[in-house]
Amino acid sequence: MRFSAWQVLKEGLTGNRGWGAHWRDPEPKPAYDVIIIGGGGHGLATAYYLAKEHGITNVAVLEKGYIGGGNVGRNTTIVRANYGLPGNSEFYSHSLKLWEGLEADLNYNVMHSQRGIINLFHSDGARDAAARRGNAMINQGDDAVLLDREGVRAMLPFLDYDNIRFPVYGGLYHARGGTARHDAVAWGFARGADRRGVDLIQNCEVTGIDIEQGRVTGVQTTRGAIKAKKVAMVAAGRSGQVAAMAGMRLPIESHILQAFVTEGLKPCLDTVVTFGMGHFYISQSDKGGLVFGGDLDFYASYAARGNLPQAEHVMEAAMTLMPMIGKARVLRSWGGIMDMSPDGSPIIDTTHIDGLFLNCGWCYGGFKAVPGSGHVTAHLIATGRPHAAATKYRLDRFATGIGLMDEEGTGSQHNLH
Amino acid sequence: MRITCPYCGTRDLREFSYRGAASDLERPDAEAPPEEWHAYLHLRDNPAGVTRDLWYHEMGCASWLVVTRNTVTHEILACDLARDVALKAREAKR
Numbered sequence: 047m048r049f050s051a052w053q054v055l056k057e058g059l060t061g062n063r064g065w066g067a068h069w070r071d072p073e074p075k076p077a078y079d080v081i082i083i084g085g086g087g088h089g090l091a092t093a094y095y096l097a098k099e100h101g102i103t104n105v106a107v108l109e110k111g112y113i114g115g116g117n118v119g120r121n122t123t124i125v126r127a128n129y130g131l132p133g134n135s136e137f138y139s140h141s142l143k144l145w146e147g148l149e150a151d152l153n154y155n156v157m158h159s160q161r162g163i164i165n166l167f168h169s170d171g172a173r174d175a176a177a178r179r180g181n182a183m184i185n186q187g188d189d190a191v192l193l194d195r196e197g198v199r200a201m202l203p204f205l206d207y208d209n210i211r212f213p214v215y216g217g218l219y220h221a222r223g224g225t226a227r228h229d230a231v232a233w234g235f236a237r238g239a240d241r242r243g244v245d246l247i248q249n250c251e252v253t254g255i256d257i258e259q260g261r262v263t264g265v266q267t268t269r270g271a272i273k274a275k276k277v278a279m280v281a282a283g284r285s286g287q288v289a290a291m292a293g294m295r296l297p298i299e300s301h302i303l304q305a306f307v308t309e310g311l312k313p314c315l316d317t318v319v320t321f322g323m324g325h326f327y328i329s330q331s332d333k334g335g336l337v338f339g340g341d342l343d344f345y346a347s348y349a350a351r352g353n354l355p356q357a358e359h360v361m362e363a364a365m366t367l368m369p370m371i372g373k374a375r376v377l378r379s380w381g382g383i384m385d386m387s388p389d390g391s392p393i394i395d396t397t398h399i400d401g402l403f404l405n406c407g408w409c410y411g412g413f414k415a416v417p418g419s420g421h422v423t424a425h426l427i428a429t430g431r432p433h434a435a436a437t438k439y440r441l442d443r444f445a446t447g448i449g450l451m452d453e454e455g456t457g458s459q460h461n462l463h
Numbered sequence: 464m465r466i467t468c469p470y471c472g473t474r475d476l477r478e479f480s481y482r483g484a485a486s487d488l489e490r491p492d493a494e495a496p497p498e499e500w501h502a503y504l505h506l507r508d509n510p511a512g513v514t515r516d517l518w519y520h521e522m523g524c525a526s527w528l529v530v531t532r533n534t535v536t537h538e539i540l541a542c543d544l545a546r547d548v549a550l551k552a553r554e555a556k557r
C-alpha cells in the first residue's frame with residue numbers, strides 16, 4: 047500500500063480496516079547473498095540502500111529482538127550536520143541531505159522536523175570555537191549562523207542569561223538541524239527494505255560467524271544456520287560480542303547513556319538547545335514532552351538503565367540553564383548502550399576476513415547518521431570500496447594513529463568521549 | 464551503584480571516577496611490538512557480564528581500585544586495591 051492523504055481519508059471513512067502489516071514476517075531461507083546482523087537503524091538502512099541503490103535484494107536482516115527495540119528507538123532523535131573535522135563533516139552533510147529527501151523516498155512519515163539547533167557558548171574562547179565550527183560547516187556547504195546574546199534571547203527568552211557560572215554569550219544556530227520520530231525511521235526503512243524483497247527476521251540472534259580459509263560463509267543463529275556470501279556486523283552497543291564471534295577484538299567500550307522526558311506540555315520550545323558546558327541538551331517532542339539528556343554515566347555497562355548520580359547531574363544542568371523547567375514533572379527515563387570508540391568517531395570498513403564488514407562506533411550520535419551510514423555501508427558491501435562520503439572511517443586508524451577524528455579535542459583514548 | 468572501598472567502606476558512586484578496563488594495569492614493555500601497544504591502548508574485551516575495571520576514589524582516600532562487577536546487572540562483586548593487584552601480577556610473572 048502507498049501511503050497518501052487520500053489513503054488516510056479513505057481508511058478513515060471505512061473504519062480503518064484496510065491497514066495491513068508494514069512488513070512480512072518470513073522464515074529464514076537457507077542462504078542469502080548478504081546477511082546483516084542487527085535490525086537497528088543502521089542495519090535496516092543498509093539493507094534498504096543495498097536493494098534500492100545496488101539491486102541486491104537477496105538480503106536478510108537478522109535481529110535478536112524486535113525491529114526498533116535497540117537504540118534506534120531509545121535515542122533523543124536529534125538530527126544535525128554540525129561537525130568540524132574532515133571525515134565527519136562530509137559524512138554528516140551527506141546524511142542530512144538524505145534526511146531531507148527521506149520521507150518522499152520511503153513514502154513514510156518519519157516526522158523529520160528541521161526546527162533548528164542552537165549550541166550555546168558561555169565565554170569568548172568558546173565563541174571563537176563556535177565561529178570556527180560554523181565556518182567549517184559553511185565550507186562543507188551546510189548552514190550556520192553565529193548568534194550573539196540578544197540573538198539567542200529573541201529565540202529563547204526563558205534561559206538564565208546572567209547565570210554566574212555560565213552567562214549566555216551567544217549560540218551557533220544550525221537551521222537545518224532538528225528532530226525526527228525515531229521509531230518511524232526504523233519502521234520506514236524496514237518497510238522500504240521489505241517491499242524491495244529483503245527478509246527481516248526478528249527473534250533471531252546470531253550466535254556464531256562461520257569462517258572458512260579466511261572467508262565468511264554464513265552465520266549460526268537461534269533459528270538455525272544460514273549461509274551467506276557477505277556478512278555485515280551492524281550491532282551498535284553489542285558490536286564487541288558480535289565481532290568476538292569472528293575472533294576480533296574491537297576498539298570499542300559499551301557505555302550507558304540516559305535520557306528523560308517530562309509530562310506533555312503546551313508548546314514552549316520550538317528548537318533544539320544544547321548546553322555543552324553543562325553536558326545538557328533539550329527539545330520538545332510533538333506530543334509535548336520535553337526530551338532531554340546529558341552525558342554518559344561513564345562506566346562500561348550493558349544494563350540499558352543508568353544510575354541516579356547522572357540523573358541528578360542532568361536535572362541540575364536543566365535548572366541552571368532554564369529554571370522554568372523546575373515546574374515540569376519528569377515522566378520517565380531510560381538508557382541505551384552506546385558503542386564508544388577511542389576518538390569518538392565511527393568505523394565503517396572491511397575486515398581482515400573476506401566478505402565480513404564492520405559498522406560500529408556510533409557513540410551517542412548515531413541516529414542522525416542512520417540514512418548516511420546505511421547508504422555508504424551498502425556501497426561498501428556492494429562495491430568493496432568506501433563511498434566518497436566515508437573514506438576516513440577506517441578501522442586501522444587506531445593502530446596507525448593516522449586519520450584519527452577527535453571532534454572534542456580531548457585525546458584518542460577510551461573514556462574521554 | 465555503591466562501591467566498597469577497602470579503606471573507606473561502602474561509598475556513593477559520586478565519590479569515584481572511572482578509568483576503564485583493568486587491563487590498563489598490564490602495560491607492555493617499552494620495547495614491545497606496536498601491535499601489543501595498540502591492543503593495550505585501544506582493543507577491549509568489553510564483556511557483557513563480569514568485568515574488572517579501574518576506579519579512582521577521588522573524593523575519598525585517593526586510592527586506585529580494581530572493581531569486579533557485572534556490566535549487565537550493575538552488581539558489584541569485589542573491590543581490591545589496584546596496588547595489590549599489580550604487585551600480585553608482578554609476583555606471578557617472576
Ligand SMILES: Cc1cc2nc3c(=O)[nH]c(=O)nc-3n(C[C@H](O)[C@H](O)[C@H](O)COP(=O)(O)OP(=O)(O)OC[C@H]3O[C@@H](n4cnc5c(N)ncnc54)[C@H](O)[C@@H]3O)c2cc1C
Nearest residue numbers: 084086087088110116117118121122124252382412413414
Ligand atoms: C539515550 C540516547 C540518546 C541518544 N540521542 C541521540 C541523538 O539525539 N541523536 C543521535 O544522532 N543519536 C543519538 N543516540 C545514538 C543513537 O541512538 C545510536 O548511535 C544508534 O541508534 C545506533 O545504531 P542502531 O540504530 O543501528 O542501533 P540499535 O537500534 O541498537 O541496533 C542494533 C541492533 O542489533 C541487534 N543485535 C545485537 N546483537 C545481535 C545478535 N547477536 N544477533 C542479532 N541481532 C543483534 C540489537 O538487538 C539491536 O536491535 C542516542 C542514544 C541513546 C541511548
Ligand SMILES: [Zn+2]
Nearest residue numbers: 468471523524
Ligand atoms: Zn577509599
